[in-house]
Amino acid sequence: LAIHEETYAEIKGRKELRGSLTIRIPQTIATYYLPPVLVKFPKCYPRVRFEFQSCTVHPLAQELSAGTIDLAFLLTESIQAGSLQAEVLGFENLFLVTHPENPLAKKPSIRFQDLQGQVLLYPRTDCDYPVRFQKMLADEKIKLTTSVGFNSVEAVKQCVIAGLGITLVPAVAVRREVQSGALTILRLSEEPLEVAIFMIWHRDKWLSPSLDAFLETVKENFKNGSQEPSSDQNGQLSA
Numbered sequence: 001l002a003i004h005e006e007t008y009a010e011i012k013g014r015k016e017l018r019g020s021l022t023i024r025i026p027q028t029i030a031t032y033y034l035p036p037v038l039v040k041f042p043k044c045y046p047r048v049r050f051e052f053q054s055c056t057v058h059p060l061a062q063e064l065s066a067g068t069i070d071l072a073f074l075l076t077e078s079i080q081a082g083s084l085q086a087e088v089l090g091f092e093n094l095f096l097v098t099h100p101e102n103p104l105a106k107k108p109s110i111r112f113q114d115l116q117g118q119v120l121l122y123p124r125t126d127c128d129y130p131v132r133f134q135k136m137l138a139d140e141k142i143k144l145t146t147s148v149g150f151n152s153v154e155a156v157k158q159c160v161i162a163g164l165g166i167t168l169v170p171a172v173a174v175r176r177e178v179q180s181g182a183l184t185i186l187r188l189s190e191e192p193l194e195v196a197i198f199m200i201w202h203r204d205k206w207l208s209p210s211l212d213a214f215l216e217t218v219k220e221n222f223k224n225g226s227q228e229p230s231s232d233q234n235g236q237l238s239a
Contacts, residue, residue, distance in 0.1 A: 019210045022053065027125035028123075028169070053069065057076075060081070065202055075198075095168070097168075097183040100181065109187045109188065120146075121149075121159055121167045122168065145165075
């Protein structure tokens with residue numbers, strides 16, 4: 001049925017686009033970057049339907065090849081798969097944050113070794129930087145009290161605000177909480193942590209008219225969108 005709809009759309013032209021797109025996307029991108037796209041796109045192509053699924057990393061190449069999903073987004077450093085076409089839409093700083101009363105918040109700067117004995121909270125829905133960060137800590141032989149995964153970035157933030165532990169999340173996700181004083185950025189003495197925002201599709205598969213139109217809408221939105229806040233050298237949010 002989807003192939004039939006796409007074929008019909010190709011014959012009738014771009015204004016008659018129809019069909020469905022299945023997209024894997026990290027929660028942070030879906031929450032803070034996707035809404036303007038979803039407002040704009042249906043105005044031009046109202047008959048295209050969407051299904052958004054939670055983010056995952058390892059099966060992406062197989063899912064894109066099999067057509068299980070049409071498109072994926074990732075917050076990561078790089079993409080290693082020859083069958084995938086990936087475009088960098090932008091970059092996002094990662095902030096290590098905690099409750100202002102955490103003893104680490106009183107230090108002018110910290111190192112990974114200072115995280116010994118902390119409780120690490122992380123969002124499973126924001127692959128794959130949480131996994132990479134935990135691997136970095138393991139490589140440094142940092143022993144945490146425990147690490148707890150949530151299926152919600154908001155749940156992670158609220159637990160940290162309540163004083164439960166620390167978390168590493170994109171700057172855009174904690175902008176308001178840092179500015180209000182509910183969360184404090186821990187200033188790492190190591191190099192700032194950053195990830196790229198990738199949009200990924202299969203290199204050799206035909207792009208349906210609806211997918212091609214969606215790709216262009218996303219690119220245009222990121223190109224014309226305002227720059228999100230980043231941190232200055234003191235770890236504070238700046239416009």
